[in-house]
Amino acid sequence: MINPRFEKQAFKKEVKNNVKTLFRKTIEEATPQQLFQAVSYAVKEAIIDDWIATQEQYEKDDPKMVYYMSMEFLMGRALGNNLINMTAYKEVKEALDELGIDLNAIEDQEPDPALGNGGLGRLAACFLDSLATLGYAAYGCGIRYRYGMFKQKIEDGYQVETPDNWLKDGNPFELKRPEYAKEVRFGGNIRVEYDEHGKTHFVQENYESVLAVPYDYPIVGYNNHIVNTLRIWDAEPIVDFQLDSFDRGDYHKAVEQQNLAKNIVEVLYPNDNHYAGKELRLKQQYFFVSASLQAAIAKFKKKHTDLHELPEKITIQMNDTHPTVAVAELMRILLDEENMEWNDAWEITTKTCAYTNHTIMAEALEKWPIDLFSKLLPRVYQIIQEIDRRFVIQVREMYPGNEEKVAKMQILRDGQVKMAHLAIVAGYSVNGVARLHTEILKKQELRDFYEMMPEKFNNKTNGITQRRFLMHGNPLLADWVTEKLGTKDWITDLPKMSGLKKWLDDEEALKEFMSIKYENKVRLAKYIKEHNGIEVDPTSIFDVQVKRLHEYKRQLLNILHVMYLYNQIKEHPEKSFYPRTFIFGAKASAGYIRAKQIIKLINSVADVVNNDRSINGKLKVVFIEDYRVSNAEWIFAAADVSEQISTASKEASGTGNMKFMLNGAATLGTMDGANVEIVEEVGADNAFIFGLSSDEVINYEQNGGYDSRQIYNSDPELKRVVDQLVDGTYAQGDTEMYRDLYNSLLMPQGNNQADVYFILKDFRSYAEAQEKVEAAYRDKDRWAKMVLLNTASCGKFSSDRTIQEYVDDIWKLDKETISEEI
Ligand code: 26Q
Numbered sequence: 001m002i003n004p005r006f007e008k009q010a011f012k013k014e015v016k017n018n019v020k021t022l023f024r025k026t027i028e029e030a031t032p033q034q035l036f037q038a039v040s041y042a043v044k045e046a047i048i049d050d051w052i053a054t055q056e057q058y059e060k061d062d063p064k065m066v067y068y069m070s071m072e073f074l075m076g077r078a079l080g081n082n083l084i085n086m087t088a089y090k091e092v093k094e095a096l097d098e099l100g101i102d103l104n105a106i107e108d109q110e111p112d113p114a115l116g117n118g119g120l121g122r123l124a125a126c127f128l129d130s131l132a133t134l135g136y137a138a139y140g141c142g143i144r145y146r147y148g149m150f151k152q153k154i155e156d157g158y159q160v161e162t163p164d165n166w167l168k169d170g171n172p173f174e175l176k177r178p179e180y181a182k183e184v185r186f187g188g189n190i191r192v193e194y195d196e197h198g199k200t201h202f203v204q205e206n207y208e209s210v211l212a213v214p215y216d217y218p219i220v221g222y223n224n225h226i227v228n229t230l231r232i233w234d235a236e237p238i239v240d241f242q243l244d245s246f247d248r249g250d251y252h253k254a255v256e257q258q259n260l261a262k263n264i265v266e267v268l269y270p271n272d273n274h275y276a277g278k279e280l281r282l283k284q285q286y287f288f289v290s291a292s293l294q295a296a297i298a299k300f301k302k303k304h305t306d307l308h309e310l311p312e313k314i315t316i317q318m319n320d321t322h323p324t325v326a327v328a329e330l331m332r333i334l335l336d337e338e339n340m341e342w343n344d345a346w347e348i349t350t351k352t353c354a355y356t357n358h359t360i361m362a363e364a365l366e367k368w369p370i371d372l373f374s375k376l377l378p379r380v381y382q383i384i385q386e387i388d389r390r391f392v393i394q395v396r397e398m399y400p401g402n403e404e405k406v407a408k409m410q411i412l413r414d415g416q417v418k419m420a421h422l423a424i425v426a427g428y429s430v431n432g433v434a435r436l437h438t439e440i441l442k443k444q445e446l447r448d449f450y451e452m453m454p455e456k457f458n459n460k461t462n463g464i465t466q467r468r469f470l471m472h473g474n475p476l477l478a479d480w481v482t483e484k485l486g487t488k489d490w491i492t493d494l495p496k497m498s499g500l501k502k503w504l505d506d507e508e509a510l511k512e513f514m515s516i517k518y519e520n521k522v523r524l525a526k527y528i529k530e531h532n533g534i535e536v537d538p539t540s541i542f543d544v545q546v547k548r549l550h551e552y553k554r555q556l557l558n559i560l561h562v563m564y565l566y567n568q569i570k571e572h573p574e575k576s577f578y579p580r581t582f583i584f585g586a587k588a589s590a591g592y593i594r595a596k597q598i599i600k601l602i603n604s605v606a607d608v609v610n611n612d613r614s615i616n617g618k619l620k621v622v623f624i625e626d627y628r629v630s631n632a633e634w635i636f637a638a639a640d641v642s643e644q645i646s647t648a649s650k651e652a653s654g655t656g657n658m659k660f661m662l663n664g665a666a667t668l669g670t671m672d673g674a675n676v677e678i679v680e681e682v683g684a685d686n687a688f689i690f691g692l693s694s695d696e697v698i699n700y701e702q703n704g705g706y707d708s709r710q711i712y713n714s715d716p717e718l719k720r721v722v723d724q725l726v727d728g729t730y731a732q733g734d735t736e737m738y739r740d741l742y743n744s745l746l747m748p749q750g751n752n753q754a755d756v757y758f759i760l761k762d763f764r765s766y767a768e769a770q771e772k773v774e775a776a777y778r779d780k781d782r783w784a785k786m787v788l789l790n791t792a793s794c795g796k797f798s799s800d801r802t803i804q805e806y807v808d809d810i811w812k813l814d815k816e817t818i819s820e821e822i
Helices: 006-025 032-061 079-085 088-100 105-106 119-134 241-248 249-265 279-303 306-313 326-337 341-352 370-376 377-398 403-409 419-426 434-446 447-452 468-473 477-486 492-501 505-530 555-571 593-610 628-639 656-664 673-681 694-702 707-712 714-724 739-746 759-778 778-793 797-813
Strands: 065-069 138-143 151-155 158-162 182-186 189-194 200-205 206-219 227-237 313-317 354-357 367-371 417-418 430-432 457-459 539-546 580-585 619-623 643-645 666-669
Touching: 006 032, 006 088, 006 200, 006 619, 032 079, 032 088, 032 105, 032 206, 032 227, 032 354, 032 555, 065 119, 065 279, 079 088, 079 105, 079 119, 079 206, 088 105, 105 714, 119 206, 119 227, 119 313, 119 468, 119 797, 138 279, 151 477, 158 593, 182 279, 200 326, 200 377, 206 249, 206 279, 227 249, 227 279, 227 434, 249 279, 279 306, 279 313, 279 326, 279 370, 306 313, 306 341, 313 326, 313 341, 313 797, 326 341, 326 354, 326 377, 326 419, 341 354, 354 419, 367 370, 370 377, 370 417, 377 403, 377 419, 403 447, 417 419, 430 434, 434 447, 434 457, 434 673, 447 505, 468 477, 468 628, 468 656, 477 505, 477 673, 492 505, 492 714, 492 778, 492 797, 505 619, 505 628, 505 778, 539 759, 555 580, 555 619, 555 714, 555 759, 580 628, 593 619, 593 739, 628 656, 643 656, 656 673, 656 778, 666 673, 666 759, 707 714, 707 739, 714 739, 714 759, 759 778
Parallel strands: 065 138, 065 313, 138 227, 313 354, 354 430, 430 457, 539 580, 539 643, 580 619, 643 666
Antiparallel strands: 151 158, 182 206, 189 200, 206 227, 367 417
């Protein structure tokens, strides 16, 4: 049944009216941005009804809820996605057509909400979509950064960051909720008081504080009238600068609080998989965690009097260690504000909090200097000391005389607060994000904890939402899938995709599948022409690597191979070579120099290769500027080859790999992260696997690395490529521009041998896998089957499956349904 608000005449009227009341304009006079606003407010009208009904139903049923705490939510644009989940996309498109408005152009007016870096933030967004779609009560809790992930410009081949002022035109989907504001306190000192019963109380004095003000975003479930909430917090000064303080002579305090409030939520840290021990980052963490917990407890207390029941009604999932201060803050609230005893508070906390690990990269582990931590959060620090003291007693009981264990496992050690240790000790569940990753955690990184508390450890292989990454990003394929399966079930039940296997031997179907891929390549080629000015051939192989730029992800391996191919083509012009387009998209953290050099190198190679007439356009290299959720949707749809080439053991899961698979691309990858499970689903013959295994990598690492010089000296073609980094070929004669990259491959790195990411070691095996890709692609029939089989085998990788596993094994939530009539 269609929602009456989306009924064509009614919807058109609403849009017209919105343009009038918001902007005093007619449709014809309004700018595209104004039309976006007017359409979005009309959509929000419809969402609000369901939102209210959902929240009333939750109020009535009182289901157990999950609070998904995350520093990042990489949501992507809301308008198109909301229309899809309300099942109103086509109706609205038609209604707007009748008004002479192009929905796609309107969607393009929406700034991409980029409150996240990459995989971890996008995973949080997919999880919210799945939670609402499956009918589970959930809150996303995060920060309303004034500036999200920076916008990337490429100037002269270099990355230049510009601020992402995503709120400048206002956000039609958000709802400010000042009535739920909470105070959050920082710093000062703790005074101990005793009451008349001799009980101790801890009072924070001389603190600074800010007001956390929530903004709610609707999270629309697919076709089920459920609307959950993403609650992100803004900071405001508590004292009103202009009215009170000046008069009261409190001018300095007022300015300070104003600054504190402004600074806290100013900007997302653009580090991905890298820890920076900045005080402001810790302030951000405590700020949103404290506000979210206060709100959660207040909500619980509206219905319940006994806090011992808290774990039956709420569960808190910590997205990596970033919100781990939650365990101590929950203890603080229970002890100091609710006057509970330690043992009771601890039991409640350890039944409520759970932790997801997203990385084994040592440089990403959060370890806060005790000095900084205890000054900023004095009471929370005292509580962590007590947690640590009791934990050490436990370790000593279990491993008498083994002080080495204590040293390895302690929360407070070497002048640091080790957040992962705190999360594991206080959490009731610890999970990794792909099978291999969880095994590595258990056997290596977190081995001591696993041995002491094996029952906490479990795996939850990541997933992605097919609503955004197929329905919205690739409507042609989505419609084709529905037609071939004869049902839309796959939209909420992705394993149904396996039904496509019956078309594997149907030539007509294969042709249709490939012509949809072709259309999507044409669409991307147009985008590339518009944004990069580069002409690419949609009949060439689109070989794509899009993800954050990081050494372990090995974009350098990819571009070195492009340099190698270029040499081959130049040297053997007679050899047949299937035309290829290598597409990159990646942001480098602003301070990550080597990552930025790799971006420059890719652009330099692109310049040389794309402008060399002698190779007849056989090879093209494109660096897509400002890779983000909105252009990602188009890129996945257009890819033939999915580059997933991290050093084995380093990529916890990867989720881009799943988005490519869903859209009918073949994986070219190492046996790392979720690639292992992708190959398991699609079969080894339908993927291109190369390189060292994670065991081999770990083994080398434990023995100080490997000798990259030996490979360099014994493989002349590879040597030539590496030397081209410093012979000026790609630097207009400058031999120093890429010296550091060259050194990284051949010179010892600190205490390690050279090439810590095994690029030269894996090069030959990568080049061979690339040859197999080319051979497979030439055989049109074989290729079509292979990529259709990829789409047909992607069922496991829906975030719906992942969320159901979290619910069954960790969260134990109650399922909710909302009736049709509203
Ligand atoms: C930590 C401290 C201070 C500043 C920043 C950070 C920080 C920020 C972001 C540390 C790590 C991240 C992001 C990590 C991340 O995105 N990890 C990815 O998570 C995905 C979802 O599970 C996996 O698929 C990827 O394999 C993993 O790299």
